[in-house]
Structures are given as C-alpha cells and as structure tokens.
Amino acid sequence: MNRRDFLSHTGAVGLSAQAQAIAVEGPRYAGKPALRITDIQPFLVGLGGRNYCFVKVMTDQGIHGFGEAYSVGPDEATVATIRDFKHWLVGKDPRNVEYLWAVMYQFTRFPGGAVINAAISGIEHALWDIAGKAAGLPVYMLLGGKCREKVRVYQSAGGATPAELAASSQRLVSKYGYTALKMAPYPPGSSTLPYNAVTRAAAERAQAAREAVGPDVDLGFDVHATLFEPIRAFQIAEALKPARPFFIEEPLRMENVDALAELKRKIEIPLATGECLYTKFEFREILAKQAADIVQPDVCLAGGIMELKKIAAMAEAHYVVVAPHNPMGPLATMVNVHFAASTPNFLILEYHPDDTSPRKDMVKDPILVKDGYLPIPDKPGWGYEVNEEAFKHYPPKPWHRGFAFRSDGSPDFI
Ligand SMILES: [Mg+2]
Numbered sequence: 001m002n003r004r005d006f007l008s009h010t011g012a013v014g015l016s017a018q019a020q021a022i023a024v025e026g027p028r029y030a031g032k033p034a035l036r037i038t039d040i041q042p043f044l045v046g047l048g049g050r051n052y053c054f055v056k057v058m059t060d061q062g063i064h065g066f067g068e069a070y071s072v073g074p075d076e077a078t079v080a081t082i083r084d085f086k087h088w089l090v091g092k093d094p095r096n097v098e099y100l101w102a103v104m105y106q107f108t109r110f111p112g113g114a115v116i117n118a119a120i121s122g123i124e125h126a127l128w129d130i131a132g133k134a135a136g137l138p139v140y141m142l143l144g145g146k147c148r149e150k151v152r153v154y155q156s157a158g159g160a161t162p163a164e165l166a167a168s169s170q171r172l173v174s175k176y177g178y179t180a181l182k183m184a185p186y187p188p189g190s191s192t193l194p195y196n197a198v199t200r201a202a203a204e205r206a207q208a209a210r211e212a213v214g215p216d217v218d219l220g221f222d223v224h225a226t227l228f229e230p231i232r233a234f235q236i237a238e239a240l241k242p243a244r245p246f247f248i249e250e251p252l253r254m255e256n257v258d259a260l261a262e263l264k265r266k267i268e269i270p271l272a273t274g275e276c277l278y279t280k281f282e283f284r285e286i287l288a289k290q291a292a293d294i295v296q297p298d299v300c301l302a303g304g305i306m307e308l309k310k311i312a313a314m315a316e317a318h319y320v321v322v323a324p325h326n327p328m329g330p331l332a333t334m335v336n337v338h339f340a341a342s343t344p345n346f347l348i349l350e351y352h353p354d355d356t357s358p359r360k361d362m363v364k365d366p367i368l369v370k371d372g373y374l375p376i377p378d379k380p381g382w383g384y385e386v387n388e389e390a391f392k393h394y395p396p397k398p399w400h401r402g403f404a405f406r407s408d409g410s411p412d413f414i
Pocket of ligand 1: 222224249250275
C-alpha cells in the first residue's frame with residue numbers, strides 16, 4: 001500500500017502533515033498493527049421511564065468498545081449526533097482519545113449543549129474500553145491506576161410523606177448496607193404549596209429520615225435546581241440543618257454561580273452542584289468563584305471519563321471533592337467506578353442497583369453493591385461486557401421529565 005492509499009484508508013487525507021502523523025501513527029501494542037475504527041453504532045433502549053443510549057465502536061482488529069450517552073429527553077437527537085460523528089472518526093486509531101475528543105469538541109464549532117456533549121461522552125467511553133482491551137488492562141490502569149480498593153456509593157430514598165421517606169431510607173440501608181443516602185427535601189406537588197408549607201415539610205422530612213437511619217448515615221438533600229431566589233435556598237438550608245446534612249445539592253439554578261458562591265459562604269452545609277454542567281470550561285467558573293464544596297459532573301454528559309479526570313484535577317487544586325452524578329444505566333456505573341478507582345479526591349458515587357430486570361439484563365455480569373461499596377473490576381477495558389442481545393427486548397419510547405406548574409398556572413422548574 002503506498003502512502004496515498006494508506007492515508008486514504010485511514011481517513012487522514014486532507015489533513016496537514018502533522019495532523020496526518022497523529023491520525024495515522026497511533027501507539028502500537030504487542031507488535032500488532034494499529035487499530036482503526038470501522039463503525040460506530042448507537043442503541044436506544046427503553047428502560048422504565050426513560051431511554052438509555054448505548055454506543056458501540058468497532059475496529060478492524062475485532063476489538064469493540066461500549067459507552068453510554070446521557071438521555072436528555074430528545075434522545076433521537078443524540079443518536080443522530082453520534083451517527084454524524086461516526087463519519088469524522090472512522091479510519092482513526094481509537095486509542096488517540098484526546099485527539100478524537102478534540103476533533104468532536106472543536107469541529108462542532110458552536111458550543112455544545114446536552115445533546116452534543118452526551119454524544120461525545122458516550123463515544124469517548126467506548127474509545128477507552130477499546131484502549132483498555134487492546135492493552136490488556138482495566139481502563140483505570142491507563143488513567144493512573146488504583147488509589148482505592150472499593151467505591152463508596154449512595155442511593156436515593158423516596159416517599160411522599162415523612163413516614164414513607166423514613167421507611168424507604170431504613171429499607172435501603174438494611175438491604176444494601178449504604179453509609180449514605182440522598183433524597184428530595186420537598187414533598188410531591190410542592191410547586192403548588194405556600195412556601196412556608198414547603199420549608200416546614202423539608203424540615204419534617206429531613207428529621208424523619210435522620211431518625212430512621214440513626215445519627216451516622218450521611219444524608220444528602222437534592223433541591224434539583226428548582227429554586228429561583230437565593231434567599232429561599234438559604235431558608236431551606238436552615239430548615240435542613242438540624243438533620244446535619246452530608247450536602248445540599250443544586251440549591252439554586254446552575255448558571256447562577258455568583259449566588260451559589262454567596263450562598264456557600266452563608267450556609268453551614270456542604271454545597272454540591274454540577275450535574276447540568278459540561279466540560280472543564282463550565283466547571284472552571286464554579287471552582288474559581290469557590291461556589292461549591294462538592295462538584296458532581298456526569299460522565300455521560302460532561303464529556304467522558306478523561307474530562308471528569310480533568311475536572312477532578314481542577315477541583316483538587318481548589319480543595320474540592322467530586323461526587324459524580326450517575327442516574328443512567330449499568331455501563332455508566334462501570335465507567336464511574338474506573339473514574340473513582342483512579343481519582344484521589346473522589347468522594348462518593350450516585351448509584352442505582354443493577355440486581356433486577358431490566359437493568360441487570362443490560363450487562364452480562366452486573367456489578368453489585370456490597371455493604372455500601374462497589375468492587376473495582378480487574379478485567380481489560382471496563383471489565384464487564386454489555387449484553388447487546390437484550391437491547392431489542394426494550395424498544396425506546398418518547399419521554400419527558402414531567403411538568404410542574406405553580407398554583408397560578410405558571411411553569412415551575414423541575
Ligand atoms: Mg441532582
């Protein structure tokens with residue numbers, strides 16, 4: 001094969017000489033030839049109330065990798081974006097992850113929102129899975145190795161009333177051994193309640209959960225960015241304080257960074273935020289303005305596992321810890337476990353158990369919690385294989401997150 005044919009085959013034609021060299025001359029492993037991406041396939045799978053978007057990247061050496069993109073609602077848009085990116089990536093060495101990330105991020109030109117960044121994230125996971133399998137190493141070994149032996153997780157408790165919330169909290173702690181839980185401070189339908197009723201209900205719910213689990217289980221409270229006015233967030237924090245919260249999450253709109261910073265200085269509860277933010281560039285302002293004690297990037301939305309590593313490094317330099325947002329599927333949990341394994345300032349991971357269908361059907365050997373912690377796999381790549389056969393049993397459905405209206409009929413935040 002002459003050089004022109006070789007460059008054409010790898011998709012490097014049209015690039016500068018330097019860019020051609022990077023695109024073509026990927027790292028070698030075990031004397032085998034360079035890997036090349038041959039195809040990228042998105043799979044939309046309907047599980048319960050939302051879709052899960054899996055991404056499969058295939059190579060000419062028979063190695064494939066899987067990733068998971070965030071399900072943002074208009075999920076067909078994420079699928080279309082992944083199919084679009086495929087044409088930019090076929091022919092490239094999948095192990096040049098930084099290069100391929102920059103291709104996707106920079107060549108879209110306009111700053112990406114939820115759809116673009118979800119697509120980039122899902123593809124990026126699959127590239128790391130391939131890199132790990134090609135090297136014969138778990139992904140965390142390519143990211144600095146292990147700095148812990150297991151990964152602390154928490155689950156969210158639910159319940160419309162304080163008694164129901166207390167029962168749910170107790171059940172989760174006794175079933176899974178969690179040392180931390182999260183919950184909504186508000187009762188259902190709080191958009192239509194007078195504000196004093198909401199604040200009083202938050203205090204009652206927090207107290208009921210605290211009494212149910214005892215003094216030492218950590219309890220996080222997720223306001224879900226539903227508050228608009230900073231003073232209301234301060235009032236909720238005051239109402240929750242007697243329960244000694246682990247953190248208060250998204251007490252204000254995510255873009256109101258100055259108000260978050262001011263709130264953090266006033267309340268006596270650790271402030272967590274970040275699930276709606278993209279890439280290192282959006283976390284820069286949160287950290288520079290000291291607007292959070294805990295950052296919560298989502299590995300399926302913020303740009304992928306390397307992007308989370310970069311956000312975590314920036315956070316570490318600001319004495320801030322990382323508690324990844326993780327409401328998506330079993331593969332997202334696996335990717336997060338590799339992040340947690342290799343990140344010194346990791347705090348705790350959000351978790352949904354994979355011990356029942358349909359979640360457990362998505363992977364061949366689901367990762368399971370034991371005494372509130374997840375084990376760290378030692379097999380190559382993510383260490384767990386996705387069960388592609390199961391996808392067809394769960395067709396995708398249009399969904400949305402729900403609507404909430406105030407008592408005067410105006411739309412509230414959800
Ligand atoms: Mg949240």
